[in-house]
Amino acid sequence: MTRIVLNGVSSEIDADPAMPLLWAIRDIAGLPGTKYGCGAGLCGACTVHVNGSAERSCMITLGDVEGAEVVTIEGLDPAGNHPVQRAWREMNVPQCGFCQAGQIMQAAALVAEKPNLSDDEILVGMRDNICRCGCYERIVQAVRLAATGI
Amino acid sequence: MMHAIEKLVRAERATKPAMTILKVDRRVFLVGSGAGLALASFAGPLAAFEGYAVGGSDMPNGVVTDPRIFVAIDPDGTVTIVAHRAEMGTGSRTSLPMVLADEMGADWARVTIVQAPGDEPRYGNQDTDGSRSMRHHIQSMRQMGAAVRTMLARAAAAEWGVAEGDVTVGVHEVTGPNGSLGFGDLAAAAMALDVPAAENLAFRDESEFRYIGTGSVPITDLHDITTGKAVYGADVSLPGMLHAVVARPAVVGGKVVSFDAEAALAIPGVTRVVELPAAGSPVYFAPLGGVAVVASNTWAALRGRDALEIVWEDGPNASYDSAVFRVEMEATAAMPGAVVRDQGDWDAAKAAAARVISGQYYQAHMAHATMEPPVALANFANGALEVWAPVQSPYGTRKDLATFTGLDEAAVTVHTTLLGGGFGRKSKCDFAIEAALLSKEVGAPVRVQWTREDDIRHGYYHSTSIDHIEAAVDDSGKVTGLLHRVVAPSIMSIFMEDSGYLANWENGMGHTDMPFDVGALRCENGKAMAHTRIGWWRSVNNVPRAFAMQSFIAELAEATGRDHKDLLLELIGPAREVDPDGMGLPDGLWNYGESADVYPIDAGRFAKVVNVAADAAGYGQALPEGEAIGLAVHRSFVTYVAAAARVRVVDGRVEVPEIHMAVDCGFAANPERIRSQMEGAAVMGMTLAMHSGITFENGAVVQSNFSDYQMVRTDNFPRKVTTHIVPHPFSVPAAGVGEPGVPPIAPAIANGVFFATGKRMRSLPIGDLV
Numbered sequence: 001m002t003r004i005v006l007n008g009v010s011s012e013i014d015a016d017p018a019m020p021l022l023w024a025i026r027d028i029a030g031l032p033g034t035k036y037g038c039g040a041g042l043c044g045a046c047t048v049h050v051n052g053s054a055e056r057s058c059m060i061t062l063g064d065v066e067g068a069e070v071v072t073i074e075g076l077d078p079a080g081n082h083p084v085q086r087a088w089r090e091m092n093v094p095q096c097g098f099c100q101a102g103q104i105m106q107a108a109a110l111v112a113e114k115p116n117l118s119d120d121e122i123l124v125g126m127r128d129n130i131c132r133c134g135c136y137e138r139i140v141q142a143v144r145l146a147a148t149g150i
Numbered sequence: 151m152m153h154a155i156e157k158l159v160r161a162e163r164a165t166k167p168a169m170t171i172l173k174v175d176r177r178v179f180l181v182g183s184g185a186g187l188a189l190a191s192f193a194g195p196l197a198a199f200e201g202y203a204v205g206g207s208d209m210p211n212g213v214v215t216d217p218r219i220f221v222a223i224d225p226d227g228t229v230t231i232v233a234h235r236a237e238m239g240t241g242s243r244t245s246l247p248m249v250l251a252d253e254m255g256a257d258w259a260r261v262t263i264v265q266a267p268g269d270e271p272r273y274g275n276q277d278t279d280g281s282r283s284m285r286h287h288i289q290s291m292r293q294m295g296a297a298v299r300t301m302l303a304r305a306a307a308a309e310w311g312v313a314e315g316d317v318t319v320g321v322h323e324v325t326g327p328n329g330s331l332g333f334g335d336l337a338a339a340a341m342a343l344d345v346p347a348a349e350n351l352a353f354r355d356e357s358e359f360r361y362i363g364t365g366s367v368p369i370t371d372l373h374d375i376t377t378g379k380a381v382y383g384a385d386v387s388l389p390g391m392l393h394a395v396v397a398r399p400a401v402v403g404g405k406v407v408s409f410d411a412e413a414a415l416a417i418p419g420v421t422r423v424v425e426l427p428a429a430g431s432p433v434y435f436a437p438l439g440g441v442a443v444v445a446s447n448t449w450a451a452l453r454g455r456d457a458l459e460i461v462w463e464d465g466p467n468a469s470y471d472s473a474v475f476r477v478e479m480e481a482t483a484a485m486p487g488a489v490v491r492d493q494g495d496w497d498a499a500k501a502a503a504a505r506v507i508s509g510q511y512y513q514a515h516m517a518h519a520t521m522e523p524p525v526a527l528a529n530f531a532n533g534a535l536e537v538w539a540p541v542q543s544p545y546g547t548r549k550d551l552a553t554f555t556g557l558d559e560a561a562v563t564v565h566t567t568l569l570g571g572g573f574g575r576k577s578k579c580d581f582a583i584e585a586a587l588l589s590k591e592v593g594a595p596v597r598v599q600w601t602r603e604d605d606i607r608h609g610y611y612h613s614t615s616i617d618h619i620e621a622a623v624d625d626s627g628k629v630t631g632l633l634h635r636v637v638a639p640s641i642m643s644i645f646m647e648d649s650g651y652l653a654n655w656e657n658g659m660g661h662t663d664m665p666f667d668v669g670a671l672r673c674e675n676g677k678a679m680a681h682t683r684i685g686w687w688r689s690v691n692n693v694p695r696a697f698a699m700q701s702f703i704a705e706l707a708e709a710t711g712r713d714h715k716d717l718l719l720e721l722i723g724p725a726r727e728v729d730p731d732g733m734g735l736p737d738g739l740w741n742y743g744e745s746a747d748v749y750p751i752d753a754g755r756f757a758k759v760v761n762v763a764a765d766a767a768g769y770g771q772a773l774p775e776g777e778a779i780g781l782a783v784h785r786s787f788v789t790y791v792a793a794a795a796r797v798r799v800v801d802g803r804v805e806v807p808e809i810h811m812a813v814d815c816g817f818a819a820n821p822e823r824i825r826s827q828m829e830g831a832a833v834m835g836m837t838l839a840m841h842s843g844i845t846f847e848n849g850a851v852v853q854s855n856f857s858d859y860q861m862v863r864t865d866n867f868p869r870k871v872t873t874h875i876v877p878h879p880f881s882v883p884a885a886g887v888g889e890p891g892v893p894p895i896a897p898a899i900a901n902g903v904f905f906a907t908g909k910r911m912r913s914l915p916i917g918d919l920v
Contacts, residue, residue, distance in 0.1 A: 096521065
């Protein structure tokens with residue numbers, strides 16, 4: 001039994017602590033918003049926040065986050081109105097949408113880390129999240145909008 | 151009695167864990183009960199559009215135009231519209247209902263969309279592929295919208311006792327001399343009316359469109375996608391569901407000789423180890439076979455698979471080696487092939503030429519690498535099978551599931567979830583069949599999850615190819631003939647005994663259908679046998695054909711001292727519709743299933759997109775050292791796209807700061823999604839140009855994940871894509887945009903590199919550095 005604060009709720013997850021956090025979130029906690037994309041920390045589809053920092057949930061174990069605050073896309077904002085989510089909708093970013101939860105979680109951490117991000121900082125900050133549909137231009141615009149209001 | 155559409159609403163809500171509002175007592179009225187409609191001419195009173203024939207009628211189960219199948223109206227005014235095509239990112243799930251809603255007069259804010267299960271006898275063709283959704287269905291959506299609008303108007307007129315001409319259908323309400331009634335108020339009365347015949351329908355004038363052609367409607371799943379509530383293939387769960395992963399043969403045609411499951415079964419959570427039968431030949435969409443590990447969670451299944459000890463027999467493809475095969479294809483390309491187009495006299499043109507200039511181009515295999523790897527959930531219980539899967543052809547999947555499980559089609563249900571990317575991979579339902587076979591075997595619902603490595607190593611690969619091109623040039627530098635010879639394994643090899651030759655429909659994708667105005671034009675196809683599963687991949691054969699020919703024309707311009715754009719336009723020739731009967735095609739023109747009368751090969755439209763893209767990019771202007779604008783144009787899926795890519799080479803690294811894309815897809819139904827498709831095509835095109843190479847050694851795929859099958863990322867992607875849509879009225883037949891944006895990108899980038907550095911890129915992928 002591993003204790004974490006999952007989307008603001010103290011939770012006990014009944015799974016092997018060696019299980020990757022991704023599968024604990026999806027299969028055990030039943031939160032399907034966090035996506036499996038590569039299982040190797042290469043695509044960012046499974047990005048969640050651990051104590052406010054963007055992490056690849058496929059690369060850390062449930063045991064690694066004992067006692068930590070874990071936030072998934074479902075818990076980013078109670079009404080789904082985090083500034084990054086609103087910016088995403090404003091720019092009509094997604095195509096298939098599969099990678100977008102990871103993109104949004106990455107962007108939300110990036111925006112929280114540093115206000116008034118430059119474009120170069122956005123490009124570097126989002127480089128580890130793959131979008132196969134190729135929404136990058138709009139992703140950059142949405143992160144800029146969320147970060148700077150422009 | 152519950153209407154079928156309400157069943158869809160309930161089924162869809164049941165799969166959404168986060169959905170909290172469930173109106174269980176909701177009644178949905180049928181809108182109309184009259185005779186079904188035939189797709190006929192649309193010479194309505196307003197004559198707002200004349201119908202035209204599309205290939206949709208020739209697709210299995212055709213196009214359905216009965217609004218009772220697609221539309222329901224609640225008493226509260228909610229309009230429910232069925233999306234019958236799969237959504238993989240192109241926006242068809244939004245754009246087709248949007249067309250219907252606009253013509254009907256519905257307020258988009260009060261429209262709910264439900265996804266149809268695989269049922270083509272009911273909904274018409276659902277095979278979401280070939281950039282067909284908008285092309286085949288824009289007219290039927292308008293027709294159904296107009297029919298519902300007419301029925302609502304008639305119901306209101308009857309209610310008020312006034313003539314139909316005295317009522318006006320506004321936005322979500324009907325207004326008469328003495329007031330207004332909402333669509334919900336009229337739904338019950340409208341239900342009692344016959345569906346008006348197509349020839350009696352009036353259509354809105356284009357100036358009345360609120361959504362069609364305006365790009366004002368965000369995609370219907372936007373909120374769900376941004377909040378993690380959108381449901382993809384791995385997001386549906388059933389009570390008692392088990393998780394499975396499969397160890398598949400590394401070589402297509404390989405078999406399990408023996409396996410030891412003891413260590414796998416010792417992993418906590420692993421419940422069963424099941425051998426799956428090897429695929430036969432031709433391989434079709436059959437699972438590859440292997441050994442499945444079934445467990446209580448995905449991680450246990452993965453650990454169990456790692457613990458399996460399997461002895462494989464690799465079979466007849468064990469020696470497939472990409473480097474060796476390339477040499478073989480090159481040898482074949484050096485000799486004449488089967489003639490698949492012979493216009494004019496190439497031999498004479500070549501004999502008379504002052505110079506013969508040639509070029510040869512290679513493309514490696516490619517994997518689709520959808521962000522969502524293949525995944526499916528199946529529940530085989532009580533002699534029936536229910537499947538939730540991200541499939542492009544839900545009815546085709548249903549039929550295949552019936553075949554592979556021995557069930558009647560009637561006992562199989564296929565729910566289409568959202569697709570986390572498709573690109574042709576999810577036309578092949580091998581992963582859904584795996585889930586069904588395993589659920590049947592273990593007696594519980596089973597989700598089969600493919601890992602990224604599974605996806606990269608067990609795909610249906612885009613064909614590898616050699617394109618050999620020769621041009622005959624006279625004393626004045628004029629091109630008097632072209633020879634284009636293609637050597638590539640055929641997609642048909644998965645469906646029938648491999649002949650080694652491409653099908654007419656493959657040759658028709660950018661090889662034999664080009665408009666060139668030269669004296670002689672010969673196309674040939676050399677033999678190449680398939681040694682893996684060859685599948686269609688976004689834009690299909692058009693990708694290597696456009697890369698080769700559009701690269702060659704740039705080389706030809708350089709060799710003959712011509713400006714690239716001038717030569718390109720000269721080869722396209724004067725504005726005209728190319729006569730298919732004069733093209734020298736022994737098997738006739740394959741025009742994506744469309745009549746050349748409705749969707750002609752129009753040289754004027756080719757030239758137009760070239761000029762629009764080139765002008766917007768500032769083609770011809772002086773650029774800094776190491777920069778150039780690369781041009782390319784291609785028509786695929788009856789849509790014309792030109793790309794003008796500004797390319798910069800910095801220390802060998804190719805950068806693409808800007809691409810102008812000009813697209814002519816006939817009438818542009820949803821410009822906003824057309825732009826997003828072009829932006830995405832630019833990125834995917836750059837990825838395939840720079841990185842996408844699947845290679846085989848000892849019959850097996852070498853690559854494994856995004857580490858060695860790389861994608862373009864935000865640190866180097868086409869930074870600014872500007873899409874220029876050639877405007878047309880509704881009367882110019884609409885075409886799709888899911889695929890046509892891709893083919894011109896790689897040659898535009900390669901040509902940019904060429905003019906910036908003098909280095910010719912003749913092999914795809916180019917690699918990290920030039």
